[in-house]
Amino acid sequence: MAEPLSPAERDRTFCDILNRELVCALGCxxxxxxxxxxxxxxxxxxxxxxxxxxxxxxxxxxxxxxxxxxxxxxxxxxxxxxxxxxxxxxxxxxxxxxxxxxxxxxxxxxxxxxxxxxxxxxxxxxxxxxxxxxxxxxxxxxxxxxxxxxxxxxxxxxxxxxxxxxxxxxxxxxASDARDAHDQVLSALSLEAIIEFAEDGDIDAARDALERQLSLNDAISREGLEHAWGAEVGRTLLDSREDDTPCRARARAAAGSDARMSGCAMPVVIVCGSGNQGITACLPVLEYAERLGVEGDRLLRALALSDLVAIHVKSYIGALSAFCGAVCAACGAGAAITWMSGGTPEQVGATIVNTLGNVGGIVCDGAKSSCAAKISAAVDAAILGHDMAMAGRSFRAGEGLVQETIEETIASMGYVGRVGMKPTDVEILNIMIGKTEVGR
Structure with a gap:
């Protein structure tokens, strides 16, 4: 565990992380x-x-x-x-x-x-x-x-x-040096420090990146809702319950993925090296902010919380694995929704635990149109996790991979994604490239 940073050091470090992570990408x-x-x-x-x-x-x-x-x-x-x-x-x-x-x-x-x-x-x-x-x-x-x-x-x-x-x-x-430096910076992240940063940290150095994430990811989501991209998961969701905020949160995130997975040439702002995760960490937060009347600086702080939680959870897993990264981003979105709703730090942590205890371990079988459906499922789990947390309910230590503390739970799920799912990753690839014949 790294030594705690002073508030000024924390703010500089977290803004540096956000500026490095929140970059534009065209397509997957x-x-x-x-x-x-x-x-x-x-x-x-x-x-x-x-x-x-x-x-x-x-x-x-x-x-x-x-x-x-x-x-x-x-x-x-x-x-x-x-x-x-x-x-x-x-x-x-x-x-x-x-x-x-x-x-x-x-x-x-x-x-x-x-x-x-x-x-x-x-x-x-x-x-x-x-x-x-x-x-x-x-x-x-x-x-x-x-x-x-x-x-x-x-x-x-x-x-x-x-x-x-x-x-x-x-x-x-x-290049191991670059990875060591990267890991050293990420070691400063903890849920407690992230919430403190969101509450009263100096976010000015990352303000432009956060505003760009809101603008670009909102634009590609609207494109996915307005036109027939991919499997049209976002449009399908809105066709069923357009006036329902939880459904709209899922649809907004899924629609952005519908478009980008199918070759839409609009840029997105990524998180954890992934446009889908950048969209998932952003759009549900934006949708709930509109419902809750959250705007301006507080919306940017909620988005920073979402992004940093996603980065924190994903850092235990690594850049790519058989663990669907949309789950990590949904943890961030759920945490930010709870924070915007006035939830305590304990309730923010419970939202993450509830999300991981539900959909942690969704497999990644490559980038494609079904990513939008996995995003919808992950956001749905995060919203359920939020609702449970606000009602004082949470999965308990000893139930599956849930541990005594939020940090231990994140680490245990990360270990499964990084180490436990390695054989799964190999077998998924073997099926996809035809090296394994699947049958009874």
């Missing part, structure tokens, strides 16, 4: 990270690649397999994401790398994808859960880019084996 972050790596590889090579090689972790393969690449004209998969990034991506735009691709880029991408063997994909083993390696070849030269641990963490970049900083190094020595 895994295919966008692949496109970003490919764009960096092309930039390093200095010309369009003649051939691409991709080595990716199972979680990257799982999360890119079925989701539509934004601005691609309906293409899906690793090969499409990498090729479009290499053809027309702007590496300087990071997770908005595909924002400016045009019809010529899309046509060239389709032409290259029709060429046998242009982009070859392999499963990387014994690597971090989030790992992307792109080798781009042209004219006898090879550019090599590795992204690891986080979606924009460029752990290695080299031309013909020589790192761009001039040092000779092995690409297998991927």
């Amino acid at each position: 972050t895994e295919p966008i990270a692949v496109a970003y790596a490919a764009a960096l590889a092309r930039e390093t090579l200095g010309c369009e690649p003649e051939r691409l090689e991709l080595d990716c972790s199972g979680n990257i393969i799982k999360n890119v397999k079925s989701v539509t690449v934004p601005n691609s004209g309906g293409l899906a998969g690793l090969e499409a994401a990498a090729t479009l990034g290499a053809v027309g991506g702007n590496a300087a735009s990071a997770l908005e790398v595909l924002e400016d691709v045009d019809d010529a880029d899309r046509a060239r991408t389709r032409e290259l994808l029709d060429r046998a063997g242009y982009a070859e994909v392999s499963l990387a083993v014994d690597v971090p859960n989030l790992y992307i390696r792109v080798r781009a070849h042209a004219s006898g030269h090879t550019a090599d880019v590795i992204i690891a641990e986080h979606h924009t963490n460029v752990a290695y970049r080299a031309l013909d084996g020589v790192r761009l900083d001039g040092a000779y190094d092995s690409p297998e020595a991927v």
Whole structure:
């Protein structure tokens, strides 16, 4: 456990966390990270690649397999994401790398994808859960880019084996220093400190990021409700009970996912490296704020609480796993709803415990249209958790993974997601890529 921070140190640290986490992304972050790596590889090579090689972790393969690449004209998969990034991506735009691709880029991408063997994909083993390696070849030269641990963490970049900083190094020595620094910052998070920050901390340094999250994520949610994207989970929910606030909270979050999972080219602000989690942490809070008359600075503080709780819960699990991250974000949303409703710190904690005790362990089987339904289910559990907490009811220690304290409960669920569900992750991937035949 890290030493407690002074209020000023806490405020700086938490605003830094929010500013680092709340960045814009176009589409699902895994295919966008692949496109970003490919764009960096092309930039390093200095010309369009003649051939691409991709080595990716199972979680990257799982999360890119079925989701539509934004601005691609309906293409899906690793090969499409990498090729479009290499053809027309702007590496300087990071997770908005595909924002400016045009019809010529899309046509060239389709032409290259029709060429046998242009982009070859392999499963990387014994690597971090989030790992992307792109080798781009042209004219006898090879550019090599590795992204690891986080979606924009460029752990290695080299031309013909020589790192761009001039040092000779092995690409297998991927960046533990960045992860250590990241983990050290996250260790400052606790529910008690997060609530104190929301109550009276100086949020000014993160104000722009929070306002951008509200604006952009609200916009893509409205797009998902107004037009037929994906499985239309959000629209289906509103068709049933439009005037019901809990239902609207679920629908607003689900609709944003409906749009982005189906290739909508509107940006979102992400949390925990995920647009779906950024949407889930935001839209239910916004919907309940409208019902409760919460606005201005207090709304931003509620959103900061939601984001930081999501980050705190997710930090025990890691960037990608078989544990659906929407549950972590829903914990944040539920906690913020309880806080806006005048709940005590104990009731905020009980909301999180009730949510984890209910839907903790929903499996992630890749990014796709059904993510919107999982978001709806997670938000529904968080609202139930909130209602129970406000009525003085909570799941008790010793019941399943629920422990004596909120922090112990978060850690126990995180251990299951990080360690216990590793074999589950492998088997999900094996089914998805056809290595396992499922039958009786």
